[in-house]
Each structure stands twice: as C-alpha cells, then as structure tokens.
Amino acid sequence: MAATCAIVMWVHPSAFGEPGHNARLQAPVDSGADLVKILVYRLDFERYKANIKGLTQFGDRRQGTDRNRRAIDWIEAQLQSFGCANIERLKYDYQPPNPDIRSTIANSAGGPGTPTPSGATSVGGGTPRGLRVQTGINNDPNAQPDPKLRELNAQPSAPGIREEIYCTKVGTIHPDEMYMVSAHLDGIGWGEAANDDASGTALVMELARVVSGPDVRTERSVRFIFWNNEETGLNGSSAYVEKRKDLQGQENPPGSGRYPEPKWLGVIQHDMMLFDHGMPLEDGTVSKRQRPEADINIEFQANSAFAAQSQALAWTLEQANEKYAADYPARVGSHMTNTDSNPFMNAAASISVRENERGTEIGNGWDPQWHQPTDLYATYDDKDFRLGLNAAQTTLAAIAKLAGATVARRNP
Numbered sequence: 001m002a003a004t005c006a007i008v009m010w011v012h013p014s015a016f017g018e019p020g021h022n023a024r025l026q027a028p029v030d031s032g033a034d035l036v037k038i039l040v041y042r043l044d045f046e047r048y049k050a051n052i053k054g055l056t057q058f059g060d061r062r063q064g065t066d067r068n069r070r071a072i073d074w075i076e077a078q079l080q081s082f083g084c085a086n087i088e089r090l091k092y093d094y095q096p097p098n099p100d101i102r103s104t105i106a107n108s109a110g111g112p113g114t115p116t117p118s119g120a121t122s123v124g125g126g127t128p129r130g131l132r133v134q135t136g137i138n139n140d141p142n143a144q145p146d147p148k149l150r151e152l153n154a155q156p157s158a159p160g161i162r163e164e165i166y167c168t169k170v171g172t173i174h175p176d177e178m179y180m181v182s183a184h185l186d187g188i189g190w191g192e193a194a195n196d197d198a199s200g201t202a203l204v205m206e207l208a209r210v211v212s213g214p215d216v217r218t219e220r221s222v223r224f225i226f227w228n229n230e231e232t233g234l235n236g237s238s239a240y241v242e243k244r245k246d247l248q249g250q251e252n253p254p255g256s257g258r259y260p261e262p263k264w265l266g267v268i269q270h271d272m273m274l275f276d277h278g279m280p281l282e283d284g285t286v287s288k289r290q291r292p293e294a295d296i297n298i299e300f301q302a303n304s305a306f307a308a309q310s311q312a313l314a315w316t317l318e319q320a321n322e323k324y325a326a327d328y329p330a331r332v333g334s335h336m337t338n339t340d341s342n343p344f345m346n347a348a349a350s351i352s353v354r355e356n357e358r359g360t361e362i363g364n365g366w367d368p369q370w371h372q373p374t375d376l377y378a379t380y381d382d383k384d385f386r387l388g389l390n391a392a393q394t395t396l397a398a399i400a401k402l403a404g405a406t407v408a409r410r411n412p
Ligand SMILES: [Zn+2]
Pocket: 184, 196, 197, 230, 271, 272
C-alpha cells in the first residue's frame, strides 16, 4: 500500500476542452491532466459484463416475486462492496389495476417485414421509417426452451409491497442538489431480461463503483437509482416522484447539513443498452451482428414542461460522447417515451439513453429479443456489450462535468 506518504491534492476536471476552472480548488494541477478521462478510464468492460451476468442469475426478475427481491439484495451487496454510501430503499404498495393486462398480450413477434405506412406516428411522437415487424410481450412459459430458466421464472407476481434501491454520493459543496443516474431492475418475458434492463442496471452499478472511489469527490450529489415495476407501467419511478418530489432541497433535520432529497437537477435513465443491429429485413428477421454504424440514442421529450432543460442535458451527453466514448457515437432525439425518466419530465431535466429510439425503432421491431425468452446473456457478443460500455462512458463523462467531480492525485 504505497499511499502512506502520499500528498493528496484535489483537482478539477477540465470541461470538455475548456480550461479547467474552479476558484474553490486552489491545488496545483498538471496542465495536461484530463480528470474526466481518468474517471472514464476506470470503467471496466469485464466488470460491466459481469454485472449483467450477475443480474441474469435471477432470471427475468419480474416484480412481486422472490427472484426480484433476491436481485435487489444482490444489488445492495454490490453497492456496499463499491463503497457507495447512503444505501436506502423506497417502499411502496403496488396493486395491479388489472392483473390480467399483461397476460392478454401474446407473443406477436415475427412475420415478414412490411413498409411503415407514410404518415405513421410512433408512441412518443416520432416518425417511424422503413420496414417494421410486430412486437409483443411473451407470457408463455413454454416459449422458453430451457427447463431451468422456465423453473427459475415460474413464481407468479403477487400484489403488495415493493422495494427499489438507491445510493448517493453526497456533494461536498452543494449537497442540496443532485443528478440521478438510473435504470430498472425488473424484467419480463421468461428469459433473463439481459438487455431489458440488466444492461442499464449494470451500467448504473459500474458508474456507482467509479464515482464512489475513495479519491473521488463531487461538488453536487449524485444518486444511483434502481427502479422496480418499470414493466408494469413505470410504477416504481412514479412512486418515487409522488413520495419525494415535495421533499426536494429540504434540510432534515434542520441545521444538520443533510438533504435527504436534494433538488433534482437532472435524471439520466438507461434502458436497453446493447442491441443496435438495424431495422428488420424483408424476411422479418434482424441482422445477427451489431451494425458498424451503431449509435447511442439520447432522447428528451419535446412535449414536456422541462423540454429546454432536458434538451440541454441531452446535448451535454452528446458532447461527452464525442470526446470520451471509445467506439460508438451518440444521437439526440426529441421523443423520449416509455421509460422511467418520463415521470420526472415535468419536474426536472429528464433524458433517456438507449440502444435505439424507443418509439420509432424499438417500437418498429428493431430489437427482436425485447420482452422475449431470447433476452439472454448468451444472446449478445462483445460488440453488443461494448455499445453498453460506450453509453457508460458517455454518462460518466457528462456526470463528472455536471456534478463537478474531482480526483485526488498523489504528489510524486
Ligand atoms: Zn426496459
């Protein structure tokens, strides 16, 4: 342990090519040091994959089941091992409005690719293009050929109390303000929900690990949140908004310097990070290989109260991607929909980070594993996993800038 005699300085990452500047931090800095790059470099491809694999041991992690609860306990143990502080759980009661609503939707994937009619509008408001195939949710156990996975996913969901989990890096200068980095831990479809959404959950875990490093500080707080009940209609994130919106920025207890719910500066949601193989072909299949021009889709919702702030946040990530993501570019769109950042969009800057646009592309059948028994860890290869890692690089670089991350450096 060579740290014994080290002199520690706190230095500030320069903001994407602009000169680093922070009047509060007077420590000498190497003029060439790019501390965002140092943080991004700490993201570990093998750890990211291992996080996904670890989540898939709980099958599809359907909400209201033991396998879902075990996944939450497992995430908590990982967060503890990372040193992510202030681990908390939000509890809420979930009573399905109609327990049969999901089981009535059969697997309707498949069939030939057909042209999207001109003038069509996707959920979220976008204009879909090109060939499309039908999508659906598999609710048939026998569609899962692996008997072990069938058994693992067999317990049905029961109404009642649900939990979701988060940990928080408390800001050193502005503990009363925070960014939220999130994904949903529950899944559906009788597979392993590897892409939807172990891929986003694993990303948030890996960011929590890096930002929780003992030599990392942030001026503003950063909360890493793992939602439950996304697949039933954003119920976990909606419960959070309902229960915590009015607590924002309140010091509690008064005079303590503690802010249980810092003011929401932005929400960055990650849901389905791996698969960008292009649009369906005429035979209704999708290419087996990641397309070389794959990109990360960052969406805000033009039709929301915080559209301007959300758009600015989206472009901050796009610029972070240009400078710090290794392989894949990012693209900004204006039709964020059907994800856990939506319940926040009229209260704070809110964006979604994904493999494809949710409305125009995933909704047109670009991801054949979506809610299917084939959403398995083994379905994806390293090119897919690297798209997810590039999204992690993008969000981490943006958060480092936005939250004012600093890294302690040793004086030689
Ligand atoms: Zn999802």
